[in-house]
Amino acid sequence: MNAQTTEPPRTVVRVAVLGAAGRMGRTVCDAVDGAPGLELVARLDADGDLAAVAEAGADVAVDFTVPAVTEANVHAMIDAGVHVVVGTTGWTDESRARVRDHLAQRAASGAGPAVGVLIAPNFGLSAVLAMTFAAKAARYFESAEVIELHHPDKRDAPSGTAAHTAAAIARARADAGLGPSPDATESGHEARGADVDGVRVHAVRLRGLVAHEEILLGNEGEQLVIRQDSFDRVSFMPGVLLGIREVGARPGLTVGLENVMDLG
Numbered sequence: 001m002n003a004q005t006t007e008p009p010r011t012v013v014r015v016a017v018l019g020a021a022g023r024m025g026r027t028v029c030d031a032v033d034g035a036p037g038l039e040l041v042a043r044l045d046a047d048g049d050l051a052a053v054a055e056a057g058a059d060v061a062v063d064f065t066v067p068a069v070t071e072a073n074v075h076a077m078i079d080a081g082v083h084v085v086v087g088t089t090g091w092t093d094e095s096r097a098r099v100r101d102h103l104a105q106r107a108a109s110g111a112g113p114a115v116g117v118l119i120a121p122n123f124g125l126s127a128v129l130a131m132t133f134a135a136k137a138a139r140y141f142e143s144a145e146v147i148e149l150h151h152p153d154k155r156d157a158p159s160g161t162a163a164h165t166a167a168a169i170a171r172a173r174a175d176a177g178l179g180p181s182p183d184a185t186e187s188g189h190e191a192r193g194a195d196v197d198g199v200r201v202h203a204v205r206l207r208g209l210v211a212h213e214e215i216l217l218g219n220e221g222e223q224l225v226i227r228q229d230s231f232d233r234v235s236f237m238p239g240v241l242l243g244i245r246e247v248g249a250r251p252g253l254t255v256g257l258e259n260v261m262d263l264g
Contacts, residue, residue, distance in 0.1 A: 011037070012037055012039050013037060013038050013059050013244060013245065013248070014039050014041045014056070014057055014058050014059045014060070015032045015038055015039065015040055015041065015058060015059070015060050015061075015062060015244060016040075016041060016042035016043075016044065016052075016053040016056060016058035016061045016062070016082070017029050017032070017040065017042070017044065017061075017062050017064070018044050018050075018053075018061055018062065018063045018064070018065050018073055019044070019046045019065035019066070019088070020043035020044055020045065021043075022046070022064060022065075024064040024087060024233055024236070025043075025064045025065075027233045027234060027236070027237065028062055028064060028237070028240055031234070031237040031240060032241070032244070035241050038241070038244060038245075041057060041058050042058055046066055046069060047069070050073065050076045050077070050080075053080060053082055054080040054081075058082055059083060059248065060082065060083045060084070060085060060244050060247060060248065061073075061077045061082050061084050062084075062087070062243075063084060063085070063086045063087065063088050064087045064088055066088065066090075066155065067088060067089065067090025067091075067156060070086060070088035070090065070091075071091075071095050071098070071099070074086060074099055074117060075098075075099070075102055077117075078099070078102050078103060078106055078115050078117070081111075081112045081115060082115070083116045083117070083248050084115075084116075084118070084247070085118045085120075085240065085243040085247050086117065086118065086119040086120065087120060087123055087236070087240065089121060089159060089160030089161075090156050090160065091119055091160065096119065096253065096255060099117055099119075100252070100253045103115060103117060103251075103252050103253055104252070107251070114251030114252070115251065116247040116248055116250045116254065117247070117253050117254070118243045118250070118257075118260065119253070119254070119255050119256075120239070120243060120255075120256060120257040120260075121159070121160035121161045121163070121256065122160070122161040122164070122236075122239075122257070123237075123238075123239030123240045123243065123257055124228070124230050124235050125239055125257075125261075126228050126229075126230070126235070127161055127211070127213065127228045128239065128256075128257045128258050128261060128263065129228075129263070130165075130213060130215065130226050130227075130228040131161070131164060131256075131258065132258050132263045133226055134165055134168065134169055134215040135165075135169055135171070135172045136172070137217055137224060137226070138168075138169040138172040138173050138176075138217065139172050139173060139175070139176035139178065140217075140219075141218055141224065142178075142181065142182065142218065142219050142220070143181040143182060143216075143218040143219075144173070144181055144199055144215070144216065144217050144218075145181070145193070145199065145200045145201070145202070145215075145216045146158075146162050146166050146169070146196075146199060146200070146201045146202070146213065146214070146215050146216070147201075147202045147213070147214040147216070148161065148201065148202070148203055148204070148212070148213050148214075149203075149204040149206065149209050149211075149212040149213070149214075150203070150204070150205060150206075150209055150210070150212070151205070151206070151208075151209050151210060151211075152205040152206065152207055154205065157194075157205070158193075158194050158196065158201040158202075158203045159203065159211070161213060162196075162201045162203070162213060163196050163201065164256060165213065165215060166196035166197060166199035166200075166201050167196060167199075169199050169215070170196070170197035170198050170199050171197075173198075173199075180198050181198070181199070181200070183200075210230050210231055210232065210233065211230040212228065212229045212230065213227070213228050214226070214227045214228075239257050242257070242260060243257065243260060246260050247260075
């Protein structure tokens with residue numbers, strides 16, 4: 001089979017979940033178990049033996065582990081010829097580039113059917129729509145800032161969702177020829193949040209929260225606020241299931257669920 005040709009779809013997609021003991025991992029397992037056309041064939045803890053994925057005959061691996069191991073997991077799955085859907089955050093331009101290069105090398109070598117990898121900062125459909133709307137609106141406003149709010153057990157800050165949102169806003173502003181948002185701050189810079197491509201991002205960690213984001217866009221005399229709230233992890237499951245079903249038809253690296261939803 002040509003390395004650039006995807007495998008013909010099976011009637012049932014066999015799925016392995018990496019990080020299955022975590023809160024998101026458990027929720028993904030339950031969602032796959034209850035979804036038509038999907039079969040859960042392997043559950044691995046974050047430190048599980050990845051050889052079990054190929055041994056179980058998985059078509060797709062879903063990674064909800066931790067930033068310290070997720071990139072290595074993806075490379076192992078590429079070597080095994082298993083498609084990957086990644087919800088773990090902490091990715092950088094450099095780590096994504098390594099995955100992209102690995103996929104290209106595999107395709108060029110003819111080692112087997114092409115592999116697809118989907119890395120999505122957020123699988124909530126409302127979150128993806130909020131990010132998309134913010135990027136479309138950003139060119140029309142002088143100022144833009146992002147506030148993300150999560151539970152205190154989250155390991156990275158700012159969140160991958162907020163960083164992805166800010167980067168998309170920054171690209172839209174650059175394409176429109178806009179300069180930096182006005183900011184006369186001369187002291188207390190540490191209170192101004194992280195700088196993501198020139199867009200300020202503020203992270204809140206508070207018990208009782210799950211995942212929330214506000215995008216603030218301002219002009220003289222007006223303000224647009226785009227707010228998204230995820231109150232339960234089950235809200236991410238329609239996006240995860242969509243990714244599982246679509247990743248095999250998208251060889252190479254796809255970043256952001258908006259591209260699977262044809263919003264990008």
